[in-house]
Amino acid sequence: MCRDENPDKPLPHEPLPVVRASTTAKIVIAGQAPGTRVHNTGIPFNDPSGDRLREWMGVNRDEFYDETRMAIVPMGFCFPGLDAKGGDLPPRRECAPLWRARLFTHLGQAELVLTIGQYAQAWHLGKTRQRTLTETVANWREYAQESLNPMVLPLPHPSWRNNVWLKKNPWFETEVLPFLRDRVRRLLV
Numbered sequence: 001m002c003r004d005e006n007p008d009k010p011l012p013h014e015p016l017p018v019v020r021a022s023t024t025a026k027i028v029i030a031g032q033a034p035g036t037r038v039h040n041t042g043i044p045f046n047d048p049s050g051d052r053l054r055e056w057m058g059v060n061r062d063e064f065y066d067e068t069r070m071a072i073v074p075m076g077f078c079f080p081g082l083d084a085k086g087g088d089l090p091p092r093r094e095c096a097p098l099w100r101a102r103l104f105t106h107l108g109q110a111e112l113v114l115t116i117g118q119y120a121q122a123w124h125l126g127k128t129r130q131r132t133l134t135e136t137v138a139n140w141r142e143y144a145q146e147s148l149n150p151m152v153l154p155l156p157h158p159s160w161r162n163n164v165w166l167k168k169n170p171w172f173e174t175e176v177l178p179f180l181r182d183r184v185r186r187l188l189v
Helices: 036-041 048-057 095-104 118-128 133-138 160-168 171-188
Strands: 027-030 070-072 112-116 151-155
Touching: 027 118, 027 171, 048 171, 112 118, 112 171, 118 133, 118 151, 133 151, 133 171, 151 171
Parallel strands: 027 070, 027 112, 112 151
Antiparallel strands: none
16 A cells, blocks of 8 residues: 555655564654664664654663664655665655554653654644754753653754764753763653
């Protein structure tokens, strides 16, 4: 069904949904879509971006891939293919409306949603999202309130492509990452 959902732009390969979730997960990682390596292995964040994300969160691979504690639910469940320059295409538009709401009804124990990148932020923050990713992440305190359940924490994508962004925004490392690590530790107890 997913392969041919959009007849003008079919998936360039057989669908391989890459989702990890459990009704007991307290942390949801809402990313973009699987990349080439993830498509080939079926393991989400099985690349340098995943290494950086685990470092940001202060967790090891075993903790990260423990579905009973962390759900990994991208905006697009399958690798969308590559653009003309060899970069990953954005998540397929039909995936999120078709599957995310259904899946999230089973994630009622979630207390923290990490929205990684603009696609996840648009979905989870809706009209409260700021004009740019930088503004959205800079306003993280507005979204990461104790009273919100689940709490939403906007993050940039951990890709090497964002190294320049990270250098231009040192507050991310000094303000957001300590909060993120503390929150994750509390939820993994």
